[in-house]
Amino acid sequence: MALRINAKLGQYAHEMRREPTDYERRQWGKLRASQLHGFKFRRQAVIAPYICDFLCPLIGLIVEVDDDRHDAIKDQDRDFDLANQGYLVLRFSNADIRDNLDGVLTAILDRASVLPERQKITHPNPSNEARDSFELGREGL
Template sequence: MPIPNLHDRARRLRRDATDAELILWRLLRTRQVALKFRRQHPVPPYVADFACVALRLVVELDGGQHGGPRDVARDTAMRAKGWIVLRYWNNEVLENPDGVLADILRVAAEVKPAP
């Protein structure tokens, strides 16, 4: 059952992306990454920052307001639906974008595609 306005919220989040989200999105889109990622993809009742649907892999970027019980509950809910969740701090992306991308690709290489 769709969550009201979930797609509107995703659209708004894409429009109001952080610098870290824009940097990682550029890397995921312009590098020779053989995976298709979606930006601000609904995973009801949440919106994932990035998702590779084929691998059921979610990548979340966190600023200073994250890292607490809400994120634990969010990750638990997504994992219960079969998603793998990776989390990185915004400053990790800003300071070492290639390292974050390499880590995402390493995990992706270990995951079997979803049926």
């Protein structure tokens, strides 16, 4: 069974995908559809208890687009927490996106190119009961 996200966070992320900021829209236009050298990004991805602007799950790279209202201390705590979960966060300001989008993309690609692939986990470990019933089913073959 797939691990489910918090319904409230999921709904909020969905709303954020429907109504991106102009700067998120510009950034997404360059990241979507694996345009950045094949790196696949998702937007407004939930990594509880956070919603990340852009996430490349293959390498654990998060790209955040920040406006002037962001709290640097809270962002630092959040980045530390995400790092402990195995993610690297790159932050860019709206001004970076507006004035130097090519430079932002180069910085993202430079980091993405050297990050190793994360371990692929397709499902959680089966419980003993599920494993036992699987083994029983195989014996009947």
